Amino acid sequence: xxxxxxxxxxxxxxxxxxxxxxxxxxxxxxxxxxxxxxxxxxxxxxxxxxxxxxxxxxxxxxxxxxxxxxxxxxxxxxxxxxxxxxxxxxxxxxxxxxxxxxxxxxxxxxxxxxxxxxxxxxxxxxxxxxxxxxxxxxxxxxxxxxxxxxxxxxxxxxxxxxxxxxxxxxxxxxxxxxxxxxxxxxxxxxxxxxxxxxxxxxxxxxxxxx
Numbered sequence: 144x145x146x147x148x149x150x151x152x153x154x155x156x157x158x159x160x161x162x163x164x165x166x167x168x169x170x171x172x173x174x175x176x177x178x179x180x181x182x183x184x185x186x187x188x189x190x191x192x193x194x195x196x197x198x199x200x201x202x203x204x205x206x207x208x209x210x211x212x213x214x215x216x217x218x219x220x221x222x223x224x225x226x227x228x229x230x231x232x233x234x235x236x237x238x239x240x241x242x243x244x245x246x247x248x249x250x251x252x253x254x255x256x257x258x259x260x261x262x263x264x265x266x267x268x269x270x271x272x273x274x275x276x277x278x279x280x281x282x283x284x285x286x287x288x289x290x291x292x293x294x295x296x297x298x299x300x301x302x303x304x305x306x307x308x309x310x311x312x313x314x315x316x317x318x319x320x321x322x323x324x325x326x327x328x329x330x331x332x333x334x335x336x337x338x339x340x341x342x343x344x345x346x347x348x349x350x351x352x353x
Contacts, residue, residue: 152326156319163315171306178302182295189291196284203277205269 149326152322156323156326159315159319159322160311163311163319167309167311170309174305174309175302178298178305181298181302185291185295185298189288189295192287192291193284196280199280200277203273205273208272208276209266209269211272
């Protein structure tokens with residue numbers, strides 16, 4: 144005949160362990176899910192960075208470099224012009240006004256020709272500067288993507304580490320093992336715990352009535 148109390152103790156122990164393990168697995172799943180969400184955020188950030196660089200390449204043209212190059216040449220020419228003007232500004236003692244006008248015209252012509260050459264040189268220089276800028280951008284993109292990959296791997300590692308650290312509640316497992324041990328010992332020895340406990344309760348009732 145089955146002992147109801149022994150069976151109840153075994154069922155309780157099994158249920159407690161099952162629930163305890165299930166809760167531990169849920170905590171593990173939450174940690175892994177958090178890691179996946181973090182990786183997703185990093186992936187979207189990486190994709191945004193790639194899209195930004197693609198947009199930059201699509202809009203790339205030598206005009207910006209050309210304008211910057213021209214400005215650099217003109218600044219240099221202007222500095223040299225100022226020095227030349229200062230040197231010739233005093234004129235030649237005893238020279239006529241016509242001579243001063245000729246000097247001024249010559250300086251203007253030199254400046255105009257220099258500006259034209261600056262524009263020509265800038266057209267030659269701009270494409271090279273454009274390619275250099277694009278190469279630098281691609282190099283930076285590669286470095287950024289590697290950084291995103293490292294962050295994603297770190298997030299995955301931390302999530303797995305936290306998941307592996309989740310453990311069952313030891314008190315619940317110990318209590319379940321004790322219940323299971325008592326019930327198993329009773330069954331193995333042929334002891335009917337229902338009868339034993341019933342007798343003890345009856346004796347307590349008898350003593351209470353004295």
